[in-house]
Amino acid sequence: MATESNDYYDILGVSRDADAEQIQRAYRTLARRHHPDVNKAPGAEDRFKKINEAYNVLSDPGRRRKYDQFGDAWRQIPDDFEQAAGRTGAGAWDRAAAGAGGGRGGARGFRSGRAAGGVVDVEDLFESLFGGRAGGPRGFGPVRGADTEAELTISVEDAFHGGRRKVTLPAPSGGTREYEVTIPRGVTEGSRIRLAGQGGSGADGGPRGDLYLRVHLAPHPRYRVKERDITVDLPVAPWEAALGATVPLATPDGVVRVHAPPGTPSGRRLRLRGKGMPNPRGDPGDLYANIKIVVPPKLSDEERRLLEQWARVSTFDPRRMG
Structure with missing residues (x-):
């Protein structure tokens, strides 16, 4: 084997x-x-x-x-x-x-x-x-340990809300170790989190270096994050898109109500200002609801009758250009 x-x-x-x-x-x-x-x-x-x-x-x-x-x-x-x-x-x-x-x-x-x-x-x-043994070089005085870096992959929700979390990472001396990490609210892809004194060991009594965690956001089934902006699909029924409707949308910060105006086409992006990733040092990002018209997989007799009536009276041609 x-x-x-x-x-x-x-x-x-x-x-x-x-x-x-x-x-x-x-x-x-x-x-x-x-x-x-x-x-x-x-x-x-x-x-x-x-x-x-x-x-x-x-x-x-x-x-x-x-x-x-x-x-x-x-x-x-x-x-x-x-x-x-x-x-x-x-x-x-x-x-x-x-x-x-x-x-x-x-x-x-x-x-x-x-x-x-x-x-x-x-x-x-x-x-x-x-001129000495493996305990360390002689005669150079205290030497601070090296700063080290590791990768930390977290969920979009963890990045949005922040908080404390236990993670298992490589230890500077080899093997792995469990760390308790404070994840800042609104941390973004590529940011670094500093763990003071958790890096390489010092020599001759010198202090340890620092450990820096480079943040990566794990792929999410619903949310797409770019810097501080978040995009999420918003499914709507054909009649909601045609007549206009206010519908619920789940976001990392909870459920919000989104208004789709009458005649909203599939693919339109509705912008919700300030509903993206938080920013402790400035303006938060925006959240974009990407309209996705969803057709019922099966129609009742009454639904079919009404749609056929709509088709007879409507002059709309989606394939007509201009």
Whole structure:
């Protein structure tokens, strides 16, 4: 029986030389497909966690370099590894990698902590680079941890109302962790939510970095969101469109009454000012009701008689141009 690969590139389905845009595009496609709010299949949540973890590493240039160099052992390498290595001399990385089983070019080939010459001793690697053990570089003083970023997919309703929510995301040190996140009311696609002190660990007593959650709105069966404007279909009966009617419409903020004027054609957009996404710092978006005329699937005898009478007396020709 085939075993699912734990390689981050395989999980996202991208090549090892994929650029940042390709990685983000692959992540968004997979995250929306496997998000627990969308996909209820067994194993979807675990798959979603793996996708998040892979993206959290490969979307961060520093982490990705460590992963490419050290494979699964990348978690043992501190966030300021390259900065400290640079201060010990331009050739420090090459010397350390050579001591671990190959030069810089060869080091890229080892996975799960193995090089061509055998198992990589992370302790020896740190001693070669920093003159100390893997507890961290010596002599540089407290170093703040790296800021990290993860993707957070939420529903349109959660984005509209905001509030607190528990989410499971990749932890900076590897694996997953549950966070309690305050979602701002009216948050939009692509916005970032900052979780102070939840990023990478600091070195030599330095503070942790911050974790930034980039927000994505999950596809919704009814609402289509563009920036702060929301579009929703409004089904009406033929007689309501012809005679005019005030009909109910469900929105993220509750049911509202919408007036369709007499002679409203299918496809007309009715604008409801200020009924779109809230904006704590300015004007809210608008909501657009897209008229969709719905014909009864089956007519009663009386309905058929009245429609036939209407057809006889009407001079309207929908195919006449001009």
